[in-house]
Every structure is written in structure tokens, then in C-alpha cells.
Amino acid sequence: MQENKNENTQEDAGDILSQRRRKNKEMKAAGINLYPNDFKVSHGINAVRQEIEGAPDRMGPDGPVFSVAGRMMAINRFGKSAFIRIKDGSGELIQAYLQSKMLGEAFDLFKQMDVGDFVGVTGTLFTTRTGEWTLDASTFRLLSKATRPLPEKYHGLKDPEKRYRKRYVDLIxxxxxxxxxxxxxxxxxxxxxxxxxxxxxxxxxxxxxxxxxxxxxxxxxxxxxxxxxxxxxxxxxxxxxxxxxxxxxxxxxxxxxxxxxxxxxxxxxxxxxxxxxxxxxxxxxxxxxxxxxxxxxxxxxxxxxxxxxxxxxxxxxxxxxxxxxxxxxxxxxxGVDKKLLDDREGLLAFAKEKNISVTKTEKLGKVLTKLFDVLxxxxxxxxxxxxxxxxxxxxxxxxxxxxxxxxxxxxxxxxxxxxxxxxxxxxxxxxxxxxxxxxxxxxxxxxxxxxxxxxxxxxxxxxxxxxxxxxxxxxxxxxxxxxxxxxxxxxxxxxxxxxxxxx
Missing domain, CATH: 3.30.930.10 (Bira Bifunctional Protein; Domain 2)
Structure with missing residues (x-):
């Protein structure tokens, strides 16, 4: 699956923020809990991958069921189905497949969601035509709604000033x-x-x-x-x-x-x-x-x-x-002349010649170390x-x-x-x-x-x-x-x- 760009890259970030805040209010007014705290995670994404590596033949519709949670980093919608990518605290990504016929109302909720939201997915594993292991979602939950949009994926967050100020986004x-x-x-x-x-x-x-x-x-x-x-x-x-x-x-x-x-x-x-x-x-x-x-x-x-x-x-x-x-x-x-090592006045003149900042009141030891720092x-x-x-x-x-x-x-x-x-x-x-x-x-x-x-x-x-x-x-x-x-x-x-x- 090719990951999509951030869905709102052509819009002004301020407009996106306003739209999301408005949408959050509407979802809350409709009785949707945007921040539930009752989803139980059975495996981290890295643990899922270890299970796959340990026994790939056991995976499939009759295989083990996994419940994972993390941040949606990409969404590809296809009408009544979608592929998403989830990243958890391990930094690992896993793909999940969502279908309207399987999820019902949960899929309707998903249609209102955005890249950056935290979700929980439960399901078994299958491989796509490209050979990627993917969770076949039997349940899907919104766990935390993100209000601010993530930076557009293909350009990311590169400016050092912004990266240091928003380290949390930098890490994402x-x-x-x-x-x-x-x-x-x-x-x-x-x-x-x-x-x-x-x-x-x-x-x-x-x-x-x-x-x-x-x-x-x-x-x-x-x-x-x-x-x-x-x-x-x-x-x-x-x-x-x-x-x-x-x-x-x-x-x-x-x-x-x-x-x-x-x-x-x-x-x-x-x-x-x-x-x-x-x-x-x-x-x-x-x-x-x-x-x-x-x-x-x-x-x-x-x-x-x-x-x-x-x-x-x-x-x-x-x-x-x-x-x-x-x-x-x-x-x-x-490159200091050995004869100058105990000649404070000579060292001061040498420092001036080399444009090394030394004050006339500084003692010999400090002059020597200042020369060392530069030379x-x-x-x-x-x-x-x-x-x-x-x-x-x-x-x-x-x-x-x-x-x-x-x-x-x-x-x-x-x-x-x-x-x-x-x-x-x-x-x-x-x-x-x-x-x-x-x-x-x-x-x-x-x-x-x-x-x-x-x-x-x-x-x-x-x-x-x-x-x-x-x-x-x-x-x-x-x-x-x-x-x-x-x-x-x-x-x-x-x-x-x-x-x-x-x-």
C-alpha cells in the first residue's frame, strides 16, 4: 500500500485547526466519546511482528487474535473499506484493513477521523497481494482525537527551530x-x-x-x-x-x-x-x-x-x-614558541597577534589555557x-x-x-x-x-x-x-x- 499524504495539505493550517475543533464539538454533541480509556492492548506492534517471525504458518483467519493501539499515520480510503497504518510506542508500524460490513457503526465513526488520531484495532492477520502482513479488523475504536494536524508526510518537520520547540511532533x-x-x-x-x-x-x-x-x-x-x-x-x-x-x-x-x-x-x-x-x-x-x-x-x-x-x-x-x-x-x-611558556607579557603579545581574546590582568595559567582553547x-x-x-x-x-x-x-x-x-x-x-x-x-x-x-x-x-x-x-x-x-x-x-x- 502506498501511504497517502496528509489529507489537508493544500489548506491553511489555521483553517484545518478550526475545522477540526468544530468537528470535535459536533462529535461530542452527538454523544461520541473522543477520549475513552477502556481499550485493552494485548500486543505491542513489535510483539506482533515477533509472533509472525516465530510462527508465520499459524497466522490467518483461524490464527491468534491481536489487539493493538497507536497513532494513525496514514489512511487510504476505498469507499466502504480502507487501509490504515498505525504506529505505537515502539516506533513500529502495522497495517490494518477496515471494512464497513465488518465494523458497522465503527466504520461510520472512522469516516470522521483523521491522520494523527489514536485508535485501537482487534483482528487476525492476513497478507495482502504485495505480501504485507495486515490486521483484518474485527473491532475498531477511537481512543484519542487529535485536534492539530500532523505535518505533511513527504516534507515532514525539518526546520530545526520548529523541531526543537515541538519535540513531540519531531519524534512523531x-x-x-x-x-x-x-x-x-x-x-x-x-x-x-x-x-x-x-x-x-x-x-x-x-x-x-x-x-x-x-x-x-x-x-x-x-x-x-x-x-x-x-x-x-x-x-x-x-x-x-x-x-x-x-x-x-x-x-x-x-x-x-x-x-x-x-x-x-x-x-x-x-x-x-x-x-x-x-x-x-x-x-x-x-x-x-x-x-x-x-x-x-x-x-x-x-x-x-x-x-x-x-x-x-x-x-x-x-x-x-x-x-x-x-x-x-x-x-x-x-605552534607556540617554547621560550614564551613562562613569559606572560610575551604570551599576551602572541595572543594579540593571533586575535585571541586575553585580558592584561589575567594570570599566566589562564593565558596559557586560553591559547590552548583556540590553538x-x-x-x-x-x-x-x-x-x-x-x-x-x-x-x-x-x-x-x-x-x-x-x-x-x-x-x-x-x-x-x-x-x-x-x-x-x-x-x-x-x-x-x-x-x-x-x-x-x-x-x-x-x-x-x-x-x-x-x-x-x-x-x-x-x-x-x-x-x-x-x-x-x-x-x-x-x-x-x-x-x-x-x-x-x-x-x-x-x-x-x-x-x-x-x-
Whole structure:
């Protein structure tokens, strides 16, 4: 059967909406229940197909009876009969054959129905002349009347702006979008299973915090009426997770929602998902080894392979990944003269020459990382660890024993973007206090993203935190990699957008 186009494609959408609203009123006035809730489904459409594959010889007029339900995606009318296509929550489609002589009044009701309506059909199976298995409807029910028309099938919903605003329609019309979010769900499940099987405890920490900590970002502010105080939506769960390590949980993780009051781009959404884990008696080297295992495991679970095609690149998640010190990367990949690495004034002049935005007040460590962001990061396509970040940009990381100006910190880059950030944790409360004070000075100098002082966290460290390593991984960016999505909005069901008036 060739599926029909939407029946009203030549009419103005506003006219169709008005007509349907009028028709719904007329049907209700005639005593028709447009939204009944008493139809019992015996099989999902995918289960019907499995039954067919398992025993095709059993199907036929004397075979099993199936009751399925779903949305009508196509209607082909032939006078006193019709073929329809139904899609249910599995995303599968099945054809049904309706006849007036079999259905009686139900067929008269069907004649008033539209593509997009939810229906229930009961019947046995037969094959059409083209060999398609089809339900021979013995009963037919309207389950929910759709008022608004679906987009015209052959053009669908393609405009990204409309797709993101009306994700529910996007999911109805575009099977590939549905697959993105099925993959994302499998990804989250695979991450969770990976850590639970390794003895990590999944926990939940506050989303409203007195001090916004754990990252350098501008927070959202809310107000608690009963307590009469402002609170911050969390920018990271890090400091609370490390409090749990202090409390005796040696392995913890959280798949969490974070909120950062920043711009929107193909890589940024103000509300996003991170996975953070903390591991007592581990080091940054242990985290990198675990990351290699994790990403290979998740890629295989989601795509069936450890090699993932992303935007024209074959990304390999197996094996041992390169580990490059940040300073070496600036020289070898970014083209920075090695003599400039400890020359702040020389780096400022170099940045100006390359049109890289750096302020004259920024410290050497921040200048180095800003140069890295522009000159090196976009070139890191295969999974790569960049290690040895300066203390100035790592307020929560343990200092390196070999070079106290650097930290035992790494960032993981894939496809030219940061995917993860990990380090051996700073557990010296006095050193942590001094790092916070440095951040406070930067806030006072105008850096709204600098870390706040958190006295309660320092007090927790004073009770003693074991040597610990922790890491955060961006779940949205990982989902982008595993679904070949160019924009973060493709992997977030409801990305933030400016509101529009409703019609």
C-alpha cells in the first residue's frame, strides 16, 4: 500500500485547526466519546511482528487474535473499506484493513477521523497481494482525537527551530530523532551499569546550594521564601560528592543536572547533564585508565562497535589514548614558541597577534589555557588526555609533586571538544583555603565565574579526606559523539529557547 499524504495539505493550517475543533464539538454533541480509556492492548506492534517471525504458518483467519493501539499515520480510503497504518510506542508500524460490513457503526465513526488520531484495532492477520502482513479488523475504536494536524508526510518537520520547540511532533514524524534518544537512554544505562558493577554507589546531591561550587561558571539564582534566602542552582555536584568521601563512601557517582548561566551554542545549553564520580585512594592516572575502559564499554553498548563515525571522522575508543602535557601541546600542536611558556607579557603579545581574546590582568595559567582553547583543542580529534594544568585554573586539584605550579589534572578531548575533566583531589584544607582566596580575589576583580569561598567545605576537609581522584564527563557531548549529532540541541529533548506566542 502506498501511504497517502496528509489529507489537508493544500489548506491553511489555521483553517484545518478550526475545522477540526468544530468537528470535535459536533462529535461530542452527538454523544461520541473522543477520549475513552477502556481499550485493552494485548500486543505491542513489535510483539506482533515477533509472533509472525516465530510462527508465520499459524497466522490467518483461524490464527491468534491481536489487539493493538497507536497513532494513525496514514489512511487510504476505498469507499466502504480502507487501509490504515498505525504506529505505537515502539516506533513500529502495522497495517490494518477496515471494512464497513465488518465494523458497522465503527466504520461510520472512522469516516470522521483523521491522520494523527489514536485508535485501537482487534483482528487476525492476513497478507495482502504485495505480501504485507495486515490486521483484518474485527473491532475498531477511537481512543484519542487529535485536534492539530500532523505535518505533511513527504516534507515532514525539518526546520530545526520548529523541531526543537515541538519535540513531540519531531519524534512523531522523524524516526531518526527517536533513535537518537533511544541511543542516549542506552548510553546512560551503560554508564550506570559500568560504575555499579565496579562497586560505586549512586547518590543524589542538592540541586539548590548555598554556595555555587565545583566549577568556574556563572550560576542561576533563586529565592527560598520560607528560609528568606537566595540559593544557587548547582553548577556542579563536586563539593557535595567529596563531602561523602569524607563521610566514608569511598566510591560514589552521580548522573546529575547542572545549570550554568551562559550562552547557548552547538556545544552549550544552560541546563545539561554530567556524570561525576569520586574514588578514594585513586590518582589521576587511575582515572585515565578507567576512562579508556568506560568509553569503549559505552560505545560498544550503544553502537555495537568501539569505532564511532562522527562528522566524517572514525573515532576509536579502544586501546590506550595519548597523554600530552598542556605545555607540550601548546608547542607541538599549537605552534607556540617554547621560550614564551613562562613569559606572560610575551604570551599576551602572541595572543594579540593571533586575535585571541586575553585580558592584561589575567594570570599566566589562564593565558596559557586560553591559547590552548583556540590553538590546540580543535585539532584533538581522536581521544586525547591533556595533562598538567596550571594551579591558577585548577582551584580544586592537587598540586603536582614534581612541579608545584602545575596540578595532577587532565582534560579529555574528543572530536575537537572537551568531554571530561578529572584530577587528583586537593585534600589539604589550608591549601584549599588559599586557592579559594585566590578565586575570591578574581571575583572581586570582575571574574563572575571565579569560585566562591566555601567555609563549610573547608571544614569538611579538616575532618580528613583520604587521597581521592574525581572526574566529570559531559553526558550531552558524549551523546553527540554516539549519535553523530553536530549540535547539543539534537541530543537534548527540550533545549532552552526563547518563548513564542501560541496560536
Amino acid at each position: 514524524m522523524n524516526p531518526e530523532v527517536r533513535e537518537i534518544f533511544l541511543r542516549r537512554s542506552r548510553m546512560i544505562q551503560a554508564v550506570r551499569e559500568f560504575f555499579i558493577t565496579r562497586g560505586f554507589l549512586e547518590v543524589e546531591t542538592p540541586m539548590m546550594q548555598v554556595v555555587a561550587g565545583g566549577a568556574e561558571a556563572t550560576p542561576f539564582v533563586t529565592h527560598h521564601n520560607a528560609l528568606g534566602m537566595d540559593l544557587f542552582l548547582r553548577i556542579a555536584p563536586e563539593l557535595y560528592l567529596k563531602r561523602l568521601v569524607v563521610g566514608g563512601f569511598d566510591k560514589v557517582f552521580e548522573i546529575n543536572r547542572n545549570f550554568r548561566n551562559e550562552g547557548v551554542s552547538t556545544r552549550h545549553n544552560p541546563e545539561f547533564t554530567m556524570m561525576e564520580f569520586y574514588w578514594a585512594y585513586a590518582t589521576d592516572a587511575d582515572l585515565m585508565a578507567l576512562s579508556e575502559e568506560l568509553f569503549a564499554h559505552v560505545a560498544k553498548a550503544v553502537t555495537g562497535d568501539v569505532v564511532v563515525n562522527y562528522q566524517g571522522h572514525a573515532i576509536r575508543f579502544d586501546g590506550i589514548w595519548p597523554k600530552i602535557p598542556l605545555l607540550d601541546a601548546l608547542v607541538e600542536i599549537g 590546540v583543542e580543535p585539532k584533538l580529534i581522536q581521544p586525547t588526555f591533556i595533562t598538567g594544568y596550571p594551579v591558577e585554573v585548577s582551584p580544586l586539584s592537587r598540586r603536582s609533586d614534581k612541579n608545584p605550579m602545575l596540578t595532577e589534572r587532565f582534560e579529555l578531548f574528543v572530536a575537537g571538544r572537551e568531554i571530561g575533566n578529572g584530577f587528583s583531589e586537593l585534600n589539604d584544607p589550608e591549601d584549599q583555603r588559599q586557592r579559594f582566596l585566590m578565586q575570591v580575589q578574581e571575583r572581586e576583580a570582575g571574574d563572575a565565574e571565579a569560585h566562591m569561598m566555601d567555609e563549610d567545605y573547608i571544614e569538611a576537609l579538616e575532618y580528613g579526606m583520604p587521597p581521592t581522584a574525581g572526574q566529570g564527563i559531559g553526558m550531552d557531548r558524549l551523546a553527540m559523539l554516539l549519535t553523530d549529532a553536530a549540535s547539543i540541541r539534537e541530543v537534548i529533548l527540550f533545549p532552552h529557547m526563547k518563548p513564542v506566542s501560541h496560536q
